[in-house]
Amino acid sequence: MNNSVSKIPVKVIGTAKPGLKLHLARRAFQAGIIAIAILIPASGLFRIDPVAGALVVLNRQIWFSDFFLIFGLWIMIATGAVMLYSTAGTVFCGWACPQNTMAEWANYMTRKLLGKRAELSLEGNAPIIAASKKKILNYLLLGASFVGGAMFLGIIPLFYFYPPSVVWDFFTFKPDPDLARSLHWIYFVCVVILLLDISVIRHFWCRFSCIYRVWQHFFRTKQTLHVSYDQSRSDECAKCNYCVTACFIDLDPRKTEVYDSCINCGECINACDKLHAKDGTKGLLKFEFGERQSSKASTFRNNMNTLANRINWTSAFTLLGVSMFAWGLYSYSPFNLSADRYDSSGQDYQIEVANKRYNPAKITLHVTGLPQGHYQLDTDSFLLDSAKRRKVTLHIDPDIRKGVYRVFVWADSDDGWQGKFAINHVEMRGMQ
Ligand code: SF4
Ligand code: SF4
Numbered sequence: 001m002n003n004s005v006s007k008i009p010v011k012v013i014g015t016a017k018p019g020l021k022l023h024l025a026r027r028a029f030q031a032g033i034i035a036i037a038i039l040i041p042a043s044g045l046f047r048i049d050p051v052a053g054a055l056v057v058l059n060r061q062i063w064f065s066d067f068f069l070i071f072g073l074w075i076m077i078a079t080g081a082v083m084l085y086s087t088a089g090t091v092f093c094g095w096a097c098p099q100n101t102m103a104e105w106a107n108y109m110t111r112k113l114l115g116k117r118a119e120l121s122l123e124g125n126a127p128i129i130a131a132s133k134k135k136i137l138n139y140l141l142l143g144a145s146f147v148g149g150a151m152f153l154g155i156i157p158l159f160y161f162y163p164p165s166v167v168w169d170f171f172t173f174k175p176d177p178d179l180a181r182s183l184h185w186i187y188f189v190c191v192v193i194l195l196l197d198i199s200v201i202r203h204f205w206c207r208f209s210c211i212y213r214v215w216q217h218f219f220r221t222k223q224t225l226h227v228s229y230d231q232s233r234s235d236e237c238a239k240c241n242y243c244v245t246a247c248f249i250d251l252d253p254r255k256t257e258v259y260d261s262c263i264n265c266g267e268c269i270n271a272c273d274k275l276h277a278k279d280g281t282k283g284l285l286k287f288e289f290g291e292r293q294s295s296k297a298s299t300f301r302n303n304m305n306t307l308a309n310r311i312n313w314t315s316a317f318t319l320l321g322v323s324m325f326a327w328g329l330y331s332y333s334p335f336n337l338s339a340d341r342y343d344s345s346g347q348d349y350q351i352e353v354a355n356k357r358y359n360p361a362k363i364t365l366h367v368t369g370l371p372q373g374h375y376q377l378d379t380d381s382f383l384l385d386s387a388k389r390r391k392v393t394l395h396i397d398p399d400i401r402k403g404v405y406r407v408f409v410w411a412d413s414d415d416g417w418q419g420k421f422a423i424n425h426v427e428m429r430g431m432q
Contacts, residue, residue, distance in 0.1 A: 023270040026094070030101045034156075037098065041159035044358070050161050051178065052387055054356075061356035061387060066332060072325030079318040085219035086314075087289070089226065093206065093213055094265030102153065102194075103202035107248065109145050113138040120202055150194035154187055163358075203248065207261065222258055227268060228288035229254040236284060243285060246271035253285055335361070335384075337411045337419035339394070349394040349423060351377075353411050358386045362414040365392060369407040370425075374400045384413075402427050 041047040044059040054061040055070070062069055084092065093100055110118050115130025158167050162178065169176040170183060180186070197205070206213060234254075243253045246267045251260060253268035264287070272283030336354040353363055364381045374397040384390050394409065405425040412418050 022266040022273075026266060029095050030104075033096045034098065034101065037156055038159055042164045044163075047160050047163075049387065050180070054387075056358070059358045060332070060334060063336070063356065065336075066328055068324045069328030069332065072321050072323070072328050075317055075321030076325060079314040079321060082219060082314050083318075085216045085224075086221065087224060089220050089224040089264050090213060090216045090262070091225065091264040092216065093210075094263035097206075098153075099197070099205055099210070100203070100263070102149070102198055103206070104248065105149065106146065106198045106202055109142060113142045113145075120200070120204075146195060146198050147191075149198055150191045153194050154190040157190060158183075158187065206263075207249070213261075217259060220258055222291045223289060224258075225264055225287055225289055226258075227253050227256050227262060227264070227266075227285055229256075230284040230286075233284050240275070242271045242275050243268035333417070333419070335363075335411065335413060335417055335419055337409065337421045339409050339421045339423050341423075345398070346426075346428075347396045347398050349396070349425075351392045351394055351409050351411075351421070352389055353384060353392070353419075354389040355384045355387060360385050361417075363390070364412050366410050367394060367407060368410065369405055370396065371400055373397075396425060396427075398427075398429055400427055402429070 039045075045057065047056045048054075049056050049061065052061060054063060056062070057069070057073075064070070081092075107119050110120075110127075113133060115128070115133045117128040117130070118133075120127060155167070155171075158170065162170070166176050166178050168174075170179055170187075237254065241252075244251075247253055248265075248267065249261050249263060251262055253262075253272075256262045266287065269283060269285045269287065272285045274283075276283045334355070334357045336356060337351070339349050339351045342348060342350040351365065353365075355361060361384050362381070363384050365377055366380060367375055367377065376395045376397075378393045382390055382392075396407075403426075405427065407423045407425050409421045409423065410418065411420075
């Protein structure tokens with residue numbers, strides 16, 4: 001009995017719609033990137049402080065003197081990006097670029113409210129509005145959605161220049177001394193530019209103006225990720241061009257080239273898979289690393305070796321970047337202490353303590369290297385506000401003995417930091 005059951009042929013139709021999964025994964029990724037673009041500055045991970053003129057990482061100001069942190073991070077990002085272009089091509093455009101996300105969203109809203117053929121064509125054809133959608137309400141809804149989208153996206157840059165509490169004050173019209181007076185105008189201009197981009201520019205930017213796309217192309221090779229087409233089943237395409245209509249870059253996904261405009265979004269794979277899911281077969285398109293199937297030299301091993309060679313040299317730089325960044329973190333000083341002579345008599349020095357963090361600290365100062373009772377500090381203890389500087393005068397008694405003094409200024413914060421700054425004081429007029 002068991003034997004006869006096992007002989008019944010079973011055709012596995014497959015529940016999964018792999019293309020749809022790809023589509024949903026891409027949409028989730030694009031939404032995640034927008035969320036990350038807000039969370040990075042809002043969480044204090046990275047932003048710019050326009051008042052202090054400093055980069056802020058993890059709520060700490062990064063000065064140019066924090067060389068290792070800046071260059072280490074820059075090398076890590078640059079080499080990581082090169083590895084991405086070399087292996088996955090212009091996948092950034094299809095999955096992460098906000099410009100593409102905005103353009104796709106704008107196209108979706110236009111199709112939804114004005115019909116499938118109302119899109120702005122990259123070939124220059126005029127949009128065709130469906131007769132059933134020619135209603136004033138549809139135009140109003142489309143306009144309102146674009147204005148809303150531009151107003152929302154215009155908020156994101158603000159997070160890169162102000163903490164979330166200050167951004168909140170901006171939108172609730174609360175007076176805040178940290179806000180630039182012209183910010184409402186700057187925001188207005190940003191919204192207008194975004195509105196123009198969403199309404200008209202969309203993928204024209206990607207196609208004709210994006211320098212970054214051209215830059216990514218430099219790193220593409222025959223081996224980078226691309227859409228591959230199953231030529232052996234080409235007769236199935238006889239009366240079909242579904243993948244071509246799914247491609248919003250206006251390519252024919254069956255004929256992708258090394259240096260074409262494909263952004264590896266996978267929408268064509270999704271379309272073909274959807275089509276074939278009806279009869280339980282796989283689509284004719286898929287993502288593939290390595291040389292196109294037409295090449296006889298193409299083997300998995302060859303492809304992987306070429307890719308590995310390609311990223312080997314970047315790995316060395318990545319390692320350098322990681323090491324520099326780690327050293328930068330280890331040697332980072334949350335305060336900066338400096339001192340300089342500032343009066344013509346030569347007896348007064350200005351000590352400056354800068355707080356590079358965004359929380360206040362209590363600072364105490366003391367001086368060594370001078371005879372007791374022959375110098376005076378304006379103050380030897382003060383509260384230093386977040387991201388602020390404080391200047392203190394050190395006055396040296398002109399009646400000390402003549403000679404050269406190696407003077408050390410020490411600063412201690414209440415949370416354990418200690419800084420030391422050396423001054424060479426030359427006393428010419430004092431006692432013999
Ligand atoms: S969607 Fe699939 S079957 Fe249709 S033309 Fe494209 S590759 Fe061929
Ligand atoms: S060919 Fe396919 S993967 Fe490439 S851009 Fe067009 S739809 Fe996206």
